[in-house]
Amino acid sequence: MDQVELRQLRCLVEVAETGTFTDAAIELGVSQAAVSRNVMGLERVLGVRLLHRTSRSVAPTSAGVQVLARARQVLAEVDELVREATTGHTRLRVGHAWSAMGRHTAEFQRRWATEHPDVELQFVRTNTATGGLAEGLCDLAIVRTQVDRRFAHATVASERRYCALAADDPLAKKRTLTLDQLKDRTLAIDRRTGSTTADLWPEDARPRLEYTHDVDDWLAAIAGGRCVGLTPHATVTQYRRDGVVYRPVRDAPPVDVHLIWHRRDPHPATEAAVTLLTKLYSRH
Amino acid sequence: MDQVELRQLRCLVEVAETGTFTDAAIELGVSQAAVSRNVMGLERVLGVRLLHRTSRSVAPTSAGVQVLARARQVLAEVDELVREATTGHTRLRVGHAWSAMGRHTAEFQRRWATEHPDVELQFVRTNTATGGLAEGLCDLAIVRTQVDRRFAHATVASERRYCALAADDPLAKKRTLTLDQLKDRTLAIDRRTGSTTADLWPEDARPRLEYTHDVDDWLAAIAGGRCVGLTPHATVTQYRRDGVVYRPVRDAPPVDVHLIWHRRDPHPATEAAVTLLTKLYSRH
DNA sequence: CTGATCCATAACCACAGCGTATAGATCCGG
DNA sequence: CCGGATCTATACGCTGTGGTTATGGATCAG
Numbered sequence: 211m212d213q214v215e216l217r218q219l220r221c222l223v224e225v226a227e228t229g230t231f232t233d234a235a236i237e238l239g240v241s242q243a244a245v246s247r248n249v250m251g252l253e254r255v256l257g258v259r260l261l262h263r264t265s266r267s268v269a270p271t272s273a274g275v276q277v278l279a280r281a282r283q284v285l286a287e288v289d290e291l292v293r294e295a296t297t298g299h300t301r302l303r304v305g306h307a308w309s310a311m312g313r314h315t316a317e318f319q320r321r322w323a324t325e326h327p328d329v330e331l332q333f334v335r336t337n338t339a340t341g342g343l344a345e346g347l348c349d350l351a352i353v354r355t356q357v358d359r360r361f362a363h364a365t366v367a368s369e370r371r372y373c374a375l376a377a378d379d380p381l382a383k384k385r386t387l388t389l390d391q392l393k394d395r396t397l398a399i400d401r402r403t404g405s406t407t408a409d410l411w412p413e414d415a416r417p418r419l420e421y422t423h424d425v426d427d428w429l430a431a432i433a434g435g436r437c438v439g440l441t442p443h444a445t446v447t448q449y450r451r452d453g454v455v456y457r458p459v460r461d462a463p464p465v466d467v468h469l470i471w472h473r474r475d476p477h478p479a480t481e482a483a484v485t486l487l488t489k490l491y492s493r494h
Numbered sequence: 495m496d497q498v499e500l501r502q503l504r505c506l507v508e509v510a511e512t513g514t515f516t517d518a519a520i521e522l523g524v525s526q527a528a529v530s531r532n533v534m535g536l537e538r539v540l541g542v543r544l545l546h547r548t549s550r551s552v553a554p555t556s557a558g559v560q561v562l563a564r565a566r567q568v569l570a571e572v573d574e575l576v577r578e579a580t581t582g583h584t585r586l587r588v589g590h591a592w593s594a595m596g597r598h599t600a601e602f603q604r605r606w607a608t609e610h611p612d613v614e615l616q617f618v619r620t621n622t623a624t625g626g627l628a629e630g631l632c633d634l635a636i637v638r639t640q641v642d643r644r645f646a647h648a649t650v651a652s653e654r655r656y657c658a659l660a661a662d663d664p665l666a667k668k669r670t671l672t673l674d675q676l677k678d679r680t681l682a683i684d685r686r687t688g689s690t691t692a693d694l695w696p697e698d699a700r701p702r703l704e705y706t707h708d709v710d711d712w713l714a715a716i717a718g719g720r721c722v723g724l725t726p727h728a729t730v731t732q733y734r735r736d737g738v739v740y741r742p743v744r745d746a747p748p749v750d751v752h753l754i755w756h757r758r759d760p761h762p763a764t765e766a767a768v769t770l771l772t773k774l775y776s777r778h
Numbered sequence: 779c780t781g782a783t784c785c786a787t788a789a790c791c792a793c794a795g796c797g798t799a800t801a802g803a804t805c806c807g808g
Numbered sequence: 809c810c811g812g813a814t815c816t817a818t819a820c821g822c823t824g825t826g827g828t829t830a831t832g833g834a835t836c837a838g
Contacts, residue, residue, distance in 0.1 A: 213500070242815085243798085256579040274759075275762060276584050276761075276762075278759070279630060284571045287571060292540065296540060315708055316714065320707075451734060475554050475562070477563070516783085527788095527828075527829080531787095534786085548835075548836095
């Protein structure tokens, strides 16, 4: 045995729950010796002591606390797996970055709930390049990135780009802007999106880049006048903040919104979701 | 064997990856017969056929696709568990509802990264009453709900409540509002927060309630004039939208922001996180 | 039709994991 | 300070699970 097994995790968690090996054994319906050995086996595989044993009670070590959290998560995940498979009740995980979904969320949930009551909808915030699809975090993703060849896709919308500026920025006086007017500024970019907006400028006249942690940070950097931002239109209505204004950028090409999903063995409900979403987006 | 085991999941996933039982067996370093039986065992436990077998190739059934997604997730989770335990590298999962964290996020991440480089920060959006703590989704949560007795807590901030109104609402003309002025309206409430703001009113004069799916939906219901909202101050700067204005409510008691965490066996890094967050909040 | 390929089944075997029993350690009450 | 109680670890057979090899049956290519 040099691999972690669920049996071991079940024992560990049960011991942590009950506080003693003996009670855990009763709960699990096996002998106390078995529980002891299973936990020791896990400790051997991981090379770390997980529980402080005194002959009176048991307490997890600091490593044990970590492992316990993961273990509980794993077991919950497995339970879900079993329940889904046995009941036929399934879920569709939809990944979406920032607010690519815009305000279609509510309508999508409503229609889906009535048309596909047996398939639970679950939204996942993903900010990776492939919208969490490659990492297996979702079954269907809504992204604005270039479409990866590995995935099937459908393009559902096209959004103009807007520049986010501090309200007291001189450029804020203009109704619309051009890329050229921004080339000497610093551009705030959300670190997790890894968006490549910089290549909109000619290579020799690009703004400096500054990476931010998340939307709040991004807005803060812009409101403070340190940076400007460049973002699709959906952001304009969704992420507002005092001291930040948005102006359309005339010569920036629009950015497409794509649905992407696995080519091989797509989720059974994918097709239905794609057609519904396409319909919602198309009626704008 | 009437329980799912990791061995079975490993076989299933490997067969799906390679496309044949034989290759999967080679990859796993066991015999083909073993793989066959493991997959069959899983199918027996779940009571569902997971793979369509032809003598030429193998394809997952629709149930198989579902189970595969979960199985991959479980295995990835287990890998993480092993890596964390063996390397000592850990993570701290911080749950936060809506934007309870406000604009401290960026500063928190920065300071944490320098002061605790060995503990990775991970943010989890949680909208349940206990901030995902009870469900094991995080190790530390930032919530605005009443504190559950089960958890240890620290109060870090207190926020005034604001009323969200459609811009053309008659009440929007006033600088401040009172609860009484809202009692005949419909109050939009985000379904997942389960917030109990309604009990601010006397029992016989409460607004009607309407539950919304998420923030976008919530804002939409208010912008359309169908509902009003009641929310802590942080929302005012974070979720803005054309057609929605915020007005302070004079006689609504402020709402506290709490950090909560497990009393028994807290995450080893909890204490450090609590003191850092307290410091950040206190300096406003 | 024949060979190749691939999954399921059968027969067998080793050892992993379980149970019972017991030793060792710690705590508690008197 | 000393038994008794309580709990974990170890010892030692035994059972059954999961492994192997061998083979059968089914399908496809040529």
